[in-house]
Amino acid sequence: MSLNVSNLTVHHGAICAVNQVSLAVPTGGLAAIIGSNGAGKTTLLRALSGLNKPTSGVVNWMGQTITAEKPEKLVRMGISHVSEGKSVIPELTVRENLELGAIWRKDGKEMKESLSQVIEIFPRLGERISQRSDSLSGGERQMLAIGRAIMSKPKLLLLDEPSLGLAPLVVEQIFQTIRDLTTQMRLTVVLVEQNAMGALKIADLGIVLNLGKVVAVDHAQALIQDPAVRAAYLGY
Amino acid sequence: MHKSKKQSTHLPLFILVGVVLFILSNFIEELRVSQGTTIAVYVIAISSIILLTGYSGQVSLGHGALMAIGAYAAAVLRLEFNLPIILCFVAAVLAAAIGGLLLGMAAARLSGPYLAGTTLALAIGLPSLANQFPILGGEQGREFKVGPPDFEPEVVAAAEPLTFFGNVLSILDKLQTTLATGAWPGASPMSTYKWWFWIAALAALISMWTVRNILNSAYGRSWRAGRGNEVAAQLAGINTARSKVLAFTISAGIAGLAGALLAMSIGTVSPSAFPLALSFSLLTGAVLAGITTLGGVIIGSVILVAIPEIADVVAHRLGSSESVTTNLPGLIVSGLLILTVLFVPNGPVEQHRARKAKHEAAHSSTKK
Amino acid sequence: MQLLNTLLIGITAGSIYSLMAIAFVLVWRSTRVVNFAQAGMALLSTYFGYEAVSRLGSFWIALPVAMIGGAIFAALVELILMRLLVKHASSGPIAGVAPIIATLGLLGVIKSVVTMIWGGQDLRIVAPISNNGFTINGETLVFSPLKLLVLVVVMVLLIMLSILFQKTNLGLALRASAHAPEIARLSGVRVDAVRTLGWALAGAAGAVAGLFQTVNGNGNFSPDSIEFSLLLVSGFIAAVIGGLDSLLGAVLGGLFLGISISFVLMYVSSGLFFIAPFVILLIVLFVRPQGIIGVKAGRRA
Numbered sequence: 001m002s003l004n005v006s007n008l009t010v011h012h013g014a015i016c017a018v019n020q021v022s023l024a025v026p027t028g029g030l031a032a033i034i035g036s037n038g039a040g041k042t043t044l045l046r047a048l049s050g051l052n053k054p055t056s057g058v059v060n061w062m063g064q065t066i067t068a069e070k071p072e073k074l075v076r077m078g079i080s081h082v083s084e085g086k087s088v089i090p091e092l093t094v095r096e097n098l099e100l101g102a103i104w105r106k107d108g109k110e111m112k113e114s115l116s117q118v119i120e121i122f123p124r125l126g127e128r129i130s131q132r133s134d135s136l137s138g139g140e141r142q143m144l145a146i147g148r149a150i151m152s153k154p155k156l157l158l159l160d161e162p163s164l165g166l167a168p169l170v171v172e173q174i175f176q177t178i179r180d181l182t183t184q185m186r187l188t189v190v191l192v193e194q195n196a197m198g199a200l201k202i203a204d205l206g207i208v209l210n211l212g213k214v215v216a217v218d219h220a221q222a223l224i225q226d227p228a229v230r231a232a233y234l235g236y
Numbered sequence: 237m238h239k240s241k242k243q244s245t246h247l248p249l250f251i252l253v254g255v256v257l258f259i260l261s262n263f264i265e266e267l268r269v270s271q272g273t274t275i276a277v278y279v280i281a282i283s284s285i286i287l288l289t290g291y292s293g294q295v296s297l298g299h300g301a302l303m304a305i306g307a308y309a310a311a312v313l314r315l316e317f318n319l320p321i322i323l324c325f326v327a328a329v330l331a332a333a334i335g336g337l338l339l340g341m342a343a344a345r346l347s348g349p350y351l352a353g354t355t356l357a358l359a360i361g362l363p364s365l366a367n368q369f370p371i372l373g374g375e376q377g378r379e380f381k382v383g384p385p386d387f388e389p390e391v392v393a394a395a396e397p398l399t400f401f402g403n404v405l406s407i408l409d410k411l412q413t414t415l416a417t418g419a420w421p422g423a424s425p426m427s428t429y430k431w432w433f434w435i436a437a438l439a440a441l442i443s444m445w446t447v448r449n450i451l452n453s454a455y456g457r458s459w460r461a462g463r464g465n466e467v468a469a470q471l472a473g474i475n476t477a478r479s480k481v482l483a484f485t486i487s488a489g490i491a492g493l494a495g496a497l498l499a500m501s502i503g504t505v506s507p508s509a510f511p512l513a514l515s516f517s518l519l520t521g522a523v524l525a526g527i528t529t530l531g532g533v534i535i536g537s538v539i540l541v542a543i544p545e546i547a548d549v550v551a552h553r554l555g556s557s558e559s560v561t562t563n564l565p566g567l568i569v570s571g572l573l574i575l576t577v578l579f580v581p582n583g584p585v586e587q588h589r590a591r592k593a594k595h596e597a598a599h600s601s602t603k604k
Numbered sequence: 605m606q607l608l609n610t611l612l613i614g615i616t617a618g619s620i621y622s623l624m625a626i627a628f629v630l631v632w633r634s635t636r637v638v639n640f641a642q643a644g645m646a647l648l649s650t651y652f653g654y655e656a657v658s659r660l661g662s663f664w665i666a667l668p669v670a671m672i673g674g675a676i677f678a679a680l681v682e683l684i685l686m687r688l689l690v691k692h693a694s695s696g697p698i699a700g701v702a703p704i705i706a707t708l709g710l711l712g713v714i715k716s717v718v719t720m721i722w723g724g725q726d727l728r729i730v731a732p733i734s735n736n737g738f739t740i741n742g743e744t745l746v747f748s749p750l751k752l753l754v755l756v757v758v759m760v761l762l763i764m765l766s767i768l769f770q771k772t773n774l775g776l777a778l779r780a781s782a783h784a785p786e787i788a789r790l791s792g793v794r795v796d797a798v799r800t801l802g803w804a805l806a807g808a809a810g811a812v813a814g815l816f817q818t819v820n821g822n823g824n825f826s827p828d829s830i831e832f833s834l835l836l837v838s839g840f841i842a843a844v845i846g847g848l849d850s851l852l853g854a855v856l857g858g859l860f861l862g863i864s865i866s867f868v869l870m871y872v873s874s875g876l877f878f879i880a881p882f883v884i885l886l887i888v889l890f891v892r893p894q895g896i897i898g899v900k901a902g903r904r905a
């Protein structure tokens with residue numbers, strides 16, 4: 001197991017958003033976290049990447065305890081987080097957004113390699129490389145956000161609702177890309193999604209979160225078959 | 237029940253304080269009396285800032301300039317048209333309020349640092365206008381003499397029938413005469429300082445009372461709503477722009493009164509009486525008072541007046557050089573400003589209240 | 605000739621305002637604070653420069669000394685005061701005004717301490733070259749070699765700054781942290797350190813503005829010099845004209861302000877020296893509330 005979370009609790013002031021959550025994701029595994037609005041998915045992910053400070057519990061990554069480490073340090077340990085909403089910086093160009101992802105890597109040559117790799121994955125970004133990123137479409141922005149994360153050479157990728165606000169066709173593309181990336185680059189991925197069906201289809205592992213608690217963990221395929229999950233999250 | 241309590245105006249309390257001050261003023265040294273005048277001026281000026289910053293959430297670094305407008309209006313009307321003193325004060329309020337209205341209209345489109353910077357530019361720019369118009373008397377300024385009725389009987393007599401304020405003055409006057417003729421053994425003799433103190437203290441009481449009631453009125457509530465969340469306030473049907481301009485206007489009027497009183501206590505109006513440092517001091521006073529606690533103004537004002545004395549003592553103890561001594565008050569004011577913002581950001585009164593509330597909450601939860 | 609003269613004087617003064625405006629913008633971008641102590645920092649740096657000139661005798665050593673001194677001081681202010689401020693006063697009714705009040709307090713502290721150390725009297729920094737105007741066709745301009753020098757140095761600094769911001773990783777980190785601190789952190793930028801760096805750069809820019817404002821005037825300065833109040837107000841106004849978030853805007857705002865003031869003084873009345881900036885600011889706010897470059901949300905943010 002490369003990512004191990006045990007009894008993690010996170011508060012926003014008095015609100016307990018994540019309550020005693022434990023989960024484990026093996027290296028190269030893709031875990032989908034689903035749950036309704038306000039279930040605590042974003043909070044959990046932000047705690048993993050260091051943006052939110054947990055109240056208690058332990059996060060372990062590749063044998064190291066990383067609870068309450070700062071995000072800028074975790075990036076250097078291979079953890080990249082694409083936050084909720086299209087997390088690109090509109091004031092910067094596409095190239096600058098991508099370069100930002102590799103900014104902590106001192107080696108200029110490596111940066112160039114990563115850049116051409118990202119453009120290979122998302123050719124659309126290559127075509128728009130010197131445009132300001134606020135001129136991109138929603139789907140392109142999501143690609144850019146993921147591209148930026150890849151520029152950091154991650155081993156663990158945390159994705160928060162990459163399908164948010166995208167047309168069904170684009171959603172499918174994005175999910176497919178995520179699946180491919182996981183396999184090709186041997187990434188470990190934690191994917192938070194409202195689009196439960198889409199996420200579970202590509203995932204290895206499914207985790208259902210409700211009111212801050214894990215209410216179901218299973219193989220993704222098994223969860224899709226689970227009548228209770230179907231009724232509550234898949235809508236049939 | 238609760239509502240009626242909130243709406244009480246505390247008039248008897250204010251009158252009681254007035255009477256106590258009046259009696260006190262007859263038994264303390266002249267120096268303290270004149271410090272009392274300064275405190276009263278600060279009380280007025282700081283309450284205008286509390287109304288503006290604490291309640292409507294707008295920052296002004298230009299209140300020194302607004303005070304100057306009031307002071308010049310009063311002095312010029314006095315010198316050029318020989319208007320009764322009481323009318324000069326009224327004019328000071330109106331003139332500054334008009335200035336505040338204009339500034340407030342510009343301000344309503346701005347917020348936070350933009351507003352602060354704009355009013356800062358005004359505070360630096362406006363006093364220099366005194367050199368542009370001969371009627372304002374350039375750098376030396378113009379004199380503004382307000383003496384007790386003995387010196388200028390006709391003026392007060394003319395003012396008497398005009399207003400409630402005039403009546404109060406004449407009552408005070410009569411009281412004083414009985415006191416001065418020995419009806420009250422031990423009272424100090426009449427002096428200009430005492431007269432100034434009475435005027436300033438009376439004005440301070442009236443202003444505080446007015447501000448208090450404005451803050452508890454529907455306007456006060458709409459300001460607080462707008463400060464908390466402008467969008468929500470707009471949705472609730474409050475015209476936030478208009479309510480901000482109104483706050484600016486009222487606050488400026490009160491500052492104008494303070495300006496005229498300040499000029500009275502100096503005897504002249506000149507640009508140097510309203511430096512940028514004055515605006516800063518007022519802000520310090522308001523922060524020391526607790527930016528949302530009107531009652532705290534007394535604390536803020538007393539501290540501002542006491543600082544030079546404290547600085548003197550400290551400098552003396554340290555046996556420091558002259559340049560240190562003269563700059564110590566400024567250092568203390570500024571240092572206090574920073575420390576207060578950092579460590580008692582919402583003022584001593586509010587801090588105490590919050591701590592008490594927390595304590596009580598802790599208590600009730602352990603009981604549960 | 606008169607026209608050219610007025611224009612050149614305006615551009616020189618404006619380039620100094622630009623530097624000050626850049627200082628405001630750098631601080632605003634890194635911590636969302638308008639630093640009213642900026643003038644105090646410029647004053648302090650000018651005293652550093654004065655010490656360097658009087659000890660080492662060269663203006664060209666004094667300039668970097670003042671810049672480094674100003675940068676270090678500004679960095680310390682960010683590290684100590686601003687971080688405490690974020691920790692203690694970021695909620696409640698005071699939150700919106702706390703940074704304004706704190707930086708004003710700092711302005712007062714700097715002024716008092718500077719006066720305690722160096723005294724309130726005028727000190728003098730001698731300009732490195734002549735401030736006697738150029739003579740063209742027998743006519744002497746107000747525009748002088750010194751003013752030309754000021755202009756050139758400011759332009760060189762601006763170009764260096766723009767290279768830093770546009771072409772280097774550090775510049776990318778500075779811009780990313782300004783616009784989206786969270787994304788910057790997730791990309792591995794040490795945003796806290798970048799903030800401190802933003803303040804330091806501002807401190808250096810302010811130091812140059814302070815020194816040049818002094819030598820571009822009559823060379824005399826004191827803690828109460830109106831020059832520094834003017835620098836504060838003009839720098840702020842120039843930054844606002846430029847939209848407060850844009851470095852290019854700050855430069856254009858400074859030049860615009862300098863030229864406007866120069867024309868007002870020449871063709872309207874020289875007594876309007878202090879009120880002119882205020883009036884120009886009001887006009888700009890009413891006509892173009894988003895500033896020259898600024899975008900939509902700006903002023904109410």
Ligand SMILES: Nc1ncnc2c1ncn2[C@@H]1O[C@H](COP(=O)(O)OP(=O)(O)OP(=O)(O)O)[C@@H](O)[C@H]1O
Pocket residue numbers: 012013015016017035036037038039040041042043044194
């Ligand atoms: N910054 C915050 N301050 C206070 N409460 C917060 C904050 N962020 C989230 N919460 C609360 O924490 C709980 C969990 O929120 P979170 O954003 O983690 O849910 P989510 O599962 O990501 O929801 P969604 O699917 O809508 O994105 C919610 O009740 C929310 O109101």
Ligand SMILES: [Mg+2]
Pocket residue numbers: 041042043084
């Ligand atoms: Mg979420």
